[in-house]
Amino acid sequence: MNRLLPLAFALLAAACTTAPSAHRTPMAPLVPASVAAPAAAPQQVILISIDGxxxxxxxxxxxxxxxxxxxxxxxxxxxxxxxxxxxxNHYTLVTGLHPDHHGxxxxxxxxxxxxxxxxxSKEPGFWAQGEPIWITAERQGVRxxxxxxxxxxxxNHGLRPSLWQAYDKDVLGDARVDRILWWLDLPEGQRPKLETLYFDIVDTAGHHYGPDAEETRAAVASVDASIGRLVxxxxxxxxxxxxxxxxxxxHGMAATSPERVVxxxxxxxxxxxxxxxxxxxVSADPAPGREAEVEQKLVGRHxxxxCWNKADVPARLAYGTNPRVAQVVCLVETGWTVTSRDRPVEKxxxxxxxxxxxxxMQAVFIAHGPGVVVGRRLTDLQSVDVQPFLVRVLGLTGPVVDGKAADTLAVTQP
Structure with missing residues (x-):
């Protein structure tokens, strides 16, 4: 199910034209937005991801x-x-495409x-099936x-962000914020209009200690303080x-235990x-010569x-048509872990x-700033809707994506 206007109407009254992307083909042609950028357009947009x-x-x-x-x-x-x-999912957020489409x-x-x-992996070919928002912007003269x-x-397709930083997990949250602010201090002609910022420590703590652990709460508080520094x-x-x-x-995070293992x-x-x-x-291919064994023993319910053959993955998952998807895909019950006995779950x-x-697994969406309806509460929002919303806010012409204009999203009025 695809939507943009649910998000755009709820926030800035916007629209976009969208459709699925093809695999391993040149980027879909750009299509014009249906209306102009909102009157309350922001001077800059900062997209912040808090992993997990x-x-x-x-x-x-x-x-x-x-x-x-x-x-x-x-x-x-x-x-x-x-x-x-x-x-x-990070690539979905910035391309508006499901993983099966952006590759x-x-x-x-x-x-x-x-x-x-x-x-x-930095090989451009891995990333070429999708066009991230920073490339869409750079194509149209937006830094x-x-x-x-x-x-x-x-x-990506011969372009890069005007300013970018190689990932370094050891860079603390406040230092990441300071780099964003430093970019905003550049002269007007060099200052970016769209910036992205990424925090990883909540996900790291969630994996090591679980979503309800004190250590995870401390990581959440640390990221919140860094966002406060940005504000x-x-x-x-x-x-x-x-x-x-x-x-x-x-994405979110589910608690796991040595007592819940497949x-x-x-x-x-x-x-x-x-x-x-x-x-x-689980994502796996049969070892050579063992295809029949995999079909007989693994594919099915346990x-x-x-587990499914990739062609039979439920349509609601929007997964399985890309050549990169393995032959067999398995869903594990939430909170359980599938592993082998030589790699036990220890804690x-x-x-x-x-x-x-x-x-x-639910993720979070918060928008605050020019044009946003104060107190608006959104429901039925998907990650593919974020990129077309950003395209709309920035007044860009966007590529064909999976987030689709529609007016059926239920919202609760403030």
Whole structure:
């Protein structure tokens, strides 16, 4: 299900023309937006991602800054695309395409021509099936700056952001914010109009300790304080009332336990599989000569696990047509882990990658700034809707994407 006007009407009264993208073909031609940019257009837009941040982390005492932005802006839970993992969904947020269409189909996958993709891959061909918002903007003369975002370090169709930073996990949150503010201090002709900012520590803590752990709450509080630093920096520069802040996450986090494990060894000999992903979902190809065994033993329903051939993945997951998707895809029951007995789950923790409709996988959306309807509460929002909203806000002409203009989104009036 695809929508843009739900989001745009709820925030800035906007529209976009969209449709699915083809695989491994040149980028779809640009199509004109149906109306002009809103009268209350912001001077700049800052897109902030908090990896692994669940909507229910808000309002519990750790997020006074974000709670204030929610109160003074628009907010809603957001359904990620499947698989609900980091790189596919970060690319969805900035391309408006499901992973099956933008080609980053997992944190790790195989491409017949390019080889193995990992989260360290910079080869442009891996990223070329989608056009991120910073490339759309740069094509049209709008300067951008990306302070960490999957795909932002790679040339895309011959272009890059005007300003970008190679990812370094050791850079603290406040330093990331300071780089954003430094870019805003550049002379007008060099200053970006669109910036992205990425925080990873909430996801890291959620994996190690679980979504309800004290350590995760501390990470949430730390990111909130860094966003507070950004807000104060904008105010000091007289830019706060001119800036649209859009805070999103890529997915949520579910609690895991050594007591909730599916042992792949009990279903099939692991040597029969070439596994690219496991844990919260499984992506695997049969080992050569063992195709019939995989079909007989793995494909189908098992306790806490269901596996499909890629052609039979449920349509609601919008996954399985891209050549990069492995032959077999399995969904694990939320909160369970699939692994082999030589790699046991040793302690409680957290994971994501589960069914994107699971409540624990829900991401967050907050918008605050010029044109945003104060107090608006959004429902039925999907991650593919963010990019067309940004295209609309920035007054750009956007590529064909999966976030589609529609007026059926239910909203609760403030």
């Amino acid at each position: 941040f669940r909507p229910d982390y808000l309002g519990k005492g750790q997020t006074p800054v974000m709670d204030g932005l929610v109160a003074g802006g628009a907010f809603g839970p957001m359904r990620p695309s499947f698989p609900s993992v980091t790189f596919p 980053i189909v997992g944190n790790k996958f195989n491409d017949a021509e390019l080889g193995v993709f990992t989260m360290a 951008t700056g990306t302070m960490f975002w999957p795909g932002s370090e790679t040339e 104060e920096g904008l105010k000091a520069r007289g830019l706060y009332d001119k800036t649209l802040l859009v805070i999103v996450s890529d 042992w792949i060894d009990d279903i099939i000999d692991p040597a029969a599989l070439q596994i690219t992903s496991a844990g919260a979902f 306790p806490h696990l269901e 409680d923790g957290g994971a994501h990658g589960y069914d994107n409709q699971a409540p624990e």
